[in-house]
Amino acid sequence: MKDFEPKIIGFLCTWCSYAGADLAGTSRIQYPSNIRIIRVMCSGRVNPMFVVNALQQGADGVLIGGCHPGDCHYQHGNYQARRRITMMKKLLEFLGIEPDRVRMTWVSAAEGRKFAQVIEEVTEDIRKLGPMKQVRRKNEW
């Protein structure tokens, strides 16, 4: 179990969290390499299906990063994301998947350090949860 390196997919909104991740880079703040980032225009773009898709294809955890409440570049996309993900987590729990595998966070474009911290935390949390135990369906796209 000690050697388990979780695979985490991060959906980051381009205006805040993705820019925050860039700032962590520019500031050379180190964080675990387990996170694999997919850029979306808005956290509101994250269809719960993306989360299922990632878990299905072998991710051990999923992170959704958006702008702080009230700061969404598209007015209220982050609120929509928050609602969807809250519901999504309930469904995951129902299906027997630990809801803590999915996490939503607010990181602004100015919070490089916070971004690195969030990644540290998420990686540790998922490491504790262990690998996804579900049967992985082959994706046929």
Place this chain on the structure above:
Amino acid sequence: MSKVGVFVCHCGRNIAHTVDIKKVLESIKDYEDVVHVEDSMYMCSEPGQTIIKEAIKKHDLDRVVVAACSKDMHEDTFRIVTKEAGLNQYLTEMANIREQCSWVHENKEKATEKTIKIIESTIEKVKRNQALEPYNVPVTRKALVIGGGIAGIQAALDIADAGYQVTLVEKDSTIGGKMAQLAETFPTLDCSQCILTPKMVAVGRHPNIQLLTNSEVENVDGYVGSFKVKIKKKPRYVIEEKCTICDDCVHVCPVIVHDEYNAGLSPRKAIYIAFPQAVPASYIIDPSTCLGIDPLICAKCKEVCDPKAIDFDMKAEFIEEEFGAIVVATGYSVYPYERIGEYGYGNIHNVVSGLEFERLLSANGPTQGVIRRPSDGNIPKIVVFIHCAGSRDPAKHLPYCSKICCMYATKHAMQYKHLVHDGVAINFYIDVRTAGKDYEEFYKRAAEEENVIYIRGKVSELLQDGEKVLIRGVNTLTSESIELHADMVVLATGLLPSEGTQEISNILKLSCDSKGFVKEAHPKLKPVETVISGVFVAGTASGPKDIPEAVAQASGAAAKAETILSSDFLERDPVIAEIDDLTCGICHTCIHVCPYGAIYYDENQNKVLVNEALCEGCGSCAAACPSGSIELRNSTYESISASIKALLRV
């Protein structure tokens, strides 16, 4: 089958020192559909760009991946390179292996592995990209400026001088805004009216400016380039062109009310002109107090009006016009000191706000520039000025610094000393903030040369004590409590977003910050843009500002508006939502989710359609669509799924 070319940048040592570029190239070379891989010390340099251009031609590439820095740095650079090589620019994607990999992972093995994954997922994305062309949206080459204070005036004049038609809409009967009420301006003490009124007159007679006072914006539809705006011109009951401002009507009008221009310190009639230099120069009837409008009891003014300028039957007019760009300059309102309990809830007669004191100082004010206290008209000998009244008090009032109060309280104290030579002016302050050109010198002059007393500390309580006001506070430098009597107290009240700012934000769907001020598209790099493209903000609508700053921002907003008006067409990013009407169930979910009203139902076609000019490409609709019928171009479910797969590949 795509032919993908992958170009990996070393970025000097920035990428190469934690990523084994050779290993990356070895690994990517055999990836499905990749026909060419190449590296360069600096891909963004001229030789680097040439490598890409030549490879596209030589290997007949139809997709390009540049693995280098963040797309925010060089996406435009590489898209232009691709376009120059004859390939559609949307068929190029950047893999961010610097900011999000080499700079944050020191372990070379892990960084190299992650780099390969990032590049592979980008290859999967770019393979599914479509070639797109930017949209051309027609532009109505006219601008709308909302708000006729100094910021609105400046923006309107700048745009009009550049040769474009401008409509300036002002809610009040005259333009001029708050600046017209000021006596003198810091730090030069030049008279506010003297510098403002020439600009007001210039607006009134500019051939390119249509001035609509006593008017409000009712509704805005449309988008950048062609906003469809409905403006309500409220009845003035006086025909502007006929009125000769002879004053006869005022003498006979029997209705007396508080004069807003003098902050309620003097009376006016129901027919009035805000101030003598008002633009347009015409009287106006206040319908809420006039006895002639409804029901018709009195028509004295009409009887004496020689030019027959008064028309009680005037009705509101609605003007519908199209504009290419909008400047919002709706200003601020003063924090009502009636809300400040410790300062007497506005019940202590000789406690006045900064704006009221401004009127008392004014030569055209209620006292003709002689400082008289409101209770008995005596000249006050001790005046206390309290800074931060309602500002910097997150527990009870405004959390923020209103920026101009330190300076205007200092100016008030100085002007008081100029008018009442034996008077004592005492300022209570938390900090004196004088960040502005010549501001610190102005403060020093007040404190050192003009004998204005500054006490660091907050006033905790104001009480009426006979004729005087009792002030209880503390000097935080000596930790002594202070009790003193003053003849008059002036509160340096803070700034709030005006009602108009709130209304127009709702109409235009602008985002506001937690205080209600209009939010800029970027607080540092886009200070005059708002989140709605084609709508710009100037002056205190976006936060407290002094006059020079408001004017500078107005000119900035005007320049941005002119950029839009300067051509007949506007290019829009084609990365927007697309509806597949074969599977669309017309459930209208997307219509409710869209923050821009960009999705609409067309009854004739029985289809839900996307307005290409309004869509900003956020993708909320795509996530909400229950039947999966909406896709965001070049960021489809399929493409994201393939990227996920590549990222997770073992």
